Amino acid sequence: MTLAALKQLGADALLVGAVALWIAILVRLPSAIRSPQSRRLLVAAIGIAGSVTVYLDPVTALLRKTYVFADSCGIFMNLWGVLSSAFILDFVLAAVARRRLWLVYGNAVLVSVALVVLDSVSAPQSGCVTSVSVPWYSPFWWILSAAHVAAVAPCTVLCARYARRAASSGPLRLGLRLLAAGFASSTFFWGPVIIGFLLFRPPWLGALFSLNIAVTTWLITAGVALPLILRALAVRTGRRSLRRLKPLWERLVDATPSVALPQHTVGGLPRWSVDLRLYRRVIEIRDAILILRDYVGDDALEAARDHVGTDPVPVGDTEAAVTACWLEVAIAAKAAGDEPATSASVPEPEHDPSDDELASEIRFLEEVARAQRSESVRRFAERHRRSGESARSRQEAR
Secondary structure (H helix, E strand, O other): OOHHHHHHHHHHHHHHHHHHHHHHHHHHHOOOOOOOHHHHHHHHHHHHHHHHHHHHHHHHHHHHOOOOOOOOOOHHHHHHHHHHHHHHHHHHHHOOOOOOOHHHHHHHHHHHHHHHHHHHHHOOOOOOOOOOOOOOOOHHHHHHHHHHHHHHHHHHHHHHHHHHOOOOOHHHHHHHHHHHHHHHHHHHHHHHHHHHHHHHHHHHHHHOOHHHHHHHHHHHHHHHHHHHHHHHHHHHHHHHHHHHHHHHHHHHHOOOOOOOOOOEEEOEEEEHHHHHHHHHHHHHHHHHOOOOOOOOOOHHHHHHHHHHHHHHOOOHHHHHHHHHHHHHHHHHHHOOOOOOOOOOOOOOOOOOOOHHHHHHHHHHHHHHHHOOHHHHHHHHHHHHHHHHHHHHHHHOOO
């Protein structure tokens, strides 16, 4: 691959990455506003996005067409980069409870003034980002690099430190690691890459500028977007669980209408979020199971266990299969008008408590719903119904 092709690849990846980063920031913005930690982290991401955006070819071309920035020779882009660095450093200090607004933004103003002065007195202007004639000792670029490194390097350390502390939360740890990698990539660009180019001027290193910034952009984008992706997956999983539990929920609520919680709708649609709807559905199913337990005796429970042992139900959880069997008996008994036997010793259905309690509960109830639709459970319910009819006929005959 030629250097020109490598540079174009980096420019294309950078453009797409910058657009993706701004989209992720805008989508995260409503939820981040309500959380100080998320808000500050998003400000740091905005700082990176802003410093990247002003270096995009379409943006620089547009700025150079304006009257104000036509002869600025890139100084505006560099000043915006300094301000973006101040945003990032402010985030770091706020995260460690040592926020110093005057120090951070005051230094940003002093650095900006110094850059403007150095750019105006040098020939050619140091702010020309495309210039290769700037001497290696150019104070402009050394100060600019130092300003960026001073901001993003601490942010790298901070995100990496919190990632280590988030050992109990895999998604949070991954998100922080992605952000740390993004800020580390930015540190590498403004440190070794820029300084190395000033000192040695290798053409291949200049061709890697855009690709390095693109890597930074995509890593930050991944870190910012990860909660959005996880939330979308959680909503999808919640809707799938709602669909899977619906047949079981409808049967149990029909059998025990008192367990139904008040419904709140807007325009005929549920007002609650997917998480809350799923939580309410689990509560209603659980309450119905507790009520129906009193309609099943020890003999029905033992028969259900024996049936599952000889006529397996196609589910992974044996206890779910047993529960599905005795629920059929309980529903039929309640529908027939039988009185609840409060002394029944049917145990609470057991399931694996190793994972999150609600998630484990949902998986267990999904297994019960799946088992309830099986032919094996139908055969058990039918056999129990016939045995009950036979018992009643013998009693009537006596």
